[in-house]
Amino acid sequence: MTRHDSLVDAMRGGRPLPFPVIDIHAHIGLLNVFWMPHSDAAGMLAEMDALGVAAAAVSSHCAISSDAATGNDEVARACRMFPGRFIGYACANPHYPDLVVDELKRCFDTHGFRMIKVHPGTHIYPLTGPLYRKVYEFAEERGAPILTHTWHSDPTCSPEVAAEVARRHSTVTWLWGHSGGSAFDRTLELACDLPNVYLDLASSFVVNGQMELFLSRVPAEKVVFSSDMPFLSLPQQVAKVVFADIPEAAKRKILHDNSAGILESAGLRAPGA
Numbered sequence: 001m002t003r004h005d006s007l008v009d010a011m012r013g014g015r016p017l018p019f020p021v022i023d024i025h026a027h028i029g030l031l032n033v034f035w036m037p038h039s040d041a042a043g044m045l046a047e048m049d050a051l052g053v054a055a056a057a058v059s060s061h062c063a064i065s066s067d068a069a070t071g072n073d074e075v076a077r078a079c080r081m082f083p084g085r086f087i088g089y090a091c092a093n094p095h096y097p098d099l100v101v102d103e104l105k106r107c108f109d110t111h112g113f114r115m116i117k118v119h120p121g122t123h124i125y126p127l128t129g130p131l132y133r134k135v136y137e138f139a140e141e142r143g144a145p146i147l148t149h150t151w152h153s154d155p156t157c158s159p160e161v162a163a164e165v166a167r168r169h170s171t172v173t174w175l176w177g178h179s180g181g182s183a184f185d186r187t188l189e190l191a192c193d194l195p196n197v198y199l200d201l202a203s204s205f206v207v208n209g210q211m212e213l214f215l216s217r218v219p220a221e222k223v224v225f226s227s228d229m230p231f232l233s234l235p236q237q238v239a240k241v242v243f244a245d246i247p248e249a250a251k252r253k254i255l256h257d258n259s260a261g262i263l264e265s266a267g268l269r270a271p272g273a
Contacts, residue, residue, distance in 0.1 A: 011243075060072065060074040174194075184210070
């Protein structure tokens with residue numbers, strides 16, 4: 001069932017949503033295993049504008065795969081070209097322990113990034129591994145939120161592994177990308193007891209009643225909107241929040257307020273603030 005409100009009216013009418021949406025987990029650039037049209041900054045902006053997405057926090061597909069430095073520079077260019085519309089994640093590859101802190105410093109001090117992206121799945125290295133220690137220490141020193149990929153069937157970043165790291169590093173704000181894949185029950189159970197964890201909604205799964213389930217188990221304040229675009233469809237990801245049978249106030253928290261608070265805590269100006 002869809003709960004009728006101003007967001008539903010806007011989307012059905014083909015208009016942008018009535019407040020600035022923040023996408024806390026998106027990407028930029030090409031990826032070799034998928035065809036993704038409009039994966040450059042300008043192409044993504046056209047889609048964002050149609051829906052009312054004011055800003056997207058992005059990491060580069062290049063950075064989460066083969067080349068963190070080149071990918072981080074790709075993100076920096078998008079941020080310079082369209083200030084305020086794109087927010088940069090500094091991607092950290094644990095396989096370069098002698099370089100990873102210098103790369104994070106370069107991204108923060110030269111490019112103005114304030115958040116970190118790790119992808120244990122593509123880098124094939126567990127969140128609990130010792131090579132991530134310097135990344136977590138850097139995040140603690142700089143007050144930087146960390147977005148991590150989580151997936152129930154991946155031993156490098158299962159919800160249990162992500163929870164272990166969140167407990168160890170309790171002063172870091174953690175964004176659990178994809179909310180653990182399709183194993184929602186376990187993810188929701190673990191997140192309830194971790195005040196420093198937010199659940200990120202990006203998923204190719206559009207499960208009937210997913211939003212209603214999430215809000216029956218965790219406060220709306222713990223859920224953040226994310227699209228994973230251009231890897232996934234931005235309209236699809238927005239629609240699953242807009243057309244959910246949840247209060248309009250909860251939709252606003254998910255689509256804007258919660259992410260705005262995360263950005264501001266990291267020293268970034270949030271749209272609509």
